[in-house]
Amino acid sequence: MKSVLDSNRPIYIQIKETIEEDILNGRLLPDEQIPSNSQLVSHYNINPVTVLKGINLLVDEGIIYKKRGLGMYVSPDAPEKLKKRFSQAFFQEQIEPLTALAKPLGFSLQEIHEMIDSAWKGEKND
Template identity: 90%
Template sequence: MKSALDSNRPIYLQIKEAIEEDILNGRLAPEEQIPSNSQLVSHYNINPVTVLKGINLLVDEGIIFKKRGLGMYVSPDAPEKLKRRFSGAFFQEHVEPLTALAKPLGFTLREIHEMIDSAWKGEKK
């Protein structure tokens, strides 16, 4: 879980995004129970209705599901659903701008691949 929330953005969305991030990073696995509403309320010191609003968005999207009397759990296909959703945004926010900058500078696709490979490995240029 994130340690702090950003006061400039709706808190319920930040709760939703924190859980999504935990799923994508493997901190929450498919079929694993997510923190309870009361745990989230206590951790972030926020209103229970705010937590519920973020949780309900995840339920509506099929990312988590409720086991009656037990709590909320990560859906079996949640990581794949999230990856598909974020891949489009990633392409628009990062890949398209990268290519828009690289082409006028004369970089070849091979050079871009090499740069990405170096960055992936943590190498500095």
């Protein structure tokens, strides 16, 4: 769990995103229980309705499910669902704008690959 939430964004969205990040990063595994509503309320010192709103979004998306009387658990296919959604968003938000800018600048596909390889390795592009 994140230690602090951003005051400039809806808290329920940040609760949802925190759980999604924990699933994607393997901190929460399929069929593993997520932190309880009361744990999230206590940890972030927020209203229980706010937590419930974020949790319900995850339930609606099939990312988590409820075991009656036991709590909320990560759906078996949650990592794959999240990777697919984030991959699509990454393509639309990063790759398409990158190519739209690179083409008019005259970069070849090979040059773009080299720049990405360099950035991946943490090297500076001079």
